[in-house]
Amino acid sequence: MNNKTINPRFIFIFTIILIGAILRLTPHWPNFTPIAAMALFGGAYFQKKYLAFIIPLVAMFLSDLILGLHSYMIAVYLSFAIIVGFGFILKSRIKIGSVLLASVSSSILFFIITNFAVWIGSPFYPQNFIGLIECYTAGVPFLNNGVLGDLFYNTVFFGGFYFAQLRFPVLARNQV
Numbered sequence: 001m002n003n004k005t006i007n008p009r010f011i012f013i014f015t016i017i018l019i020g021a022i023l024r025l026t027p028h029w030p031n032f033t034p035i036a037a038m039a040l041f042g043g044a045y046f047q048k049k050y051l052a053f054i055i056p057l058v059a060m061f062l063s064d065l066i067l068g069l070h071s072y073m074i075a076v077y078l079s080f081a082i083i084v085g086f087g088f089i090l091k092s093r094i095k096i097g098s099v100l101l102a103s104v105s106s107s108i109l110f111f112i113i114t115n116f117a118v119w120i121g122s123p124f125y126p127q128n129f130i131g132l133i134e135c136y137t138a139g140v141p142f143l144n145n146g147v148l149g150d151l152f153y154n155t156v157f158f159g160g161f162y163f164a165q166l167r168f169p170v171l172a173r174n175q176v
Contacts, residue, residue, distance in 0.1 A: 005048070008170045013045045014055060016157050021059035023153075025066055031146040035060065036106040037153035039080045043087015044094055045161070052084050075117030079110040094158065103154040107147040115139045 020034035020041075038056045046052035060080060064073065083106045090102045115136050118125075125131035165172040 005051075008168070009172075012161070012164060012171055013042070016161065017042055017056050017059050020056075020153065020157070021063040024060075024063045029145050029149070031142040032149035032152070034149070034153040034157070035076075035080065036083050036103070036110055036146070036150045037157050039083035040087045040090065040099075040102055040106055040154060041157040041161075043084035044090045044158075045087075049088070052087065053081060056080070056084065071121060072114060072117045075114045076110075079113045082109060082113075099154055099158050100151070103150045104147060107143065107150045111136075111139060111143045111146060 020038040042056040119135035
């Protein structure tokens with residue numbers, strides 16, 4: 001990365017994502033984490049697409065090394081990458097309503113993909129339509145916490161960055 005990439009705006013955005021990864025390591029309700037918010041925020045604010053994927057994914061992977069790896073990680077990271085793509089779409093229209101819609105959409109997408117992976121890879125559910133419905137039904141409490149967590153963290157990340165840009169105009173000038 002060159003000096004044009006590393007500027008106060010980049011450092012601030014990077015720091016928010018790093019804080020999100022660290023917050024995954026603190027005690028929390030099941031699925032009340034900043035995972036989707038890290039991806040959505042990175043996709044929305046990193047100008048360079050490769051940074052939007054790499055920085056949140058590496059931050060999440062480093063926290064996963066501490067939390068522990070599991071057999072459903074591919075589904076989690078696939079969801080994460082798609083949510084970064086939601087951030088690309090959000091990039092040109094960051095408003096309260098669009099962030100809320102993207103946040104809830106991210107939660108639902110994460111739920112659908114990861115629970116499908118659990119159904120496919122778990123011996124606990126029959127490999128038929130009834131088993132799939134059972135798997136999704138068992139995951140509803142996690143969906144509820146996921147939606148609440150995503151709304152909370154997206155509010156903190158996007159809202160915090162909005163107010164930081166008002167206070168420190170240098171954050172609004174450069175695109176990373």
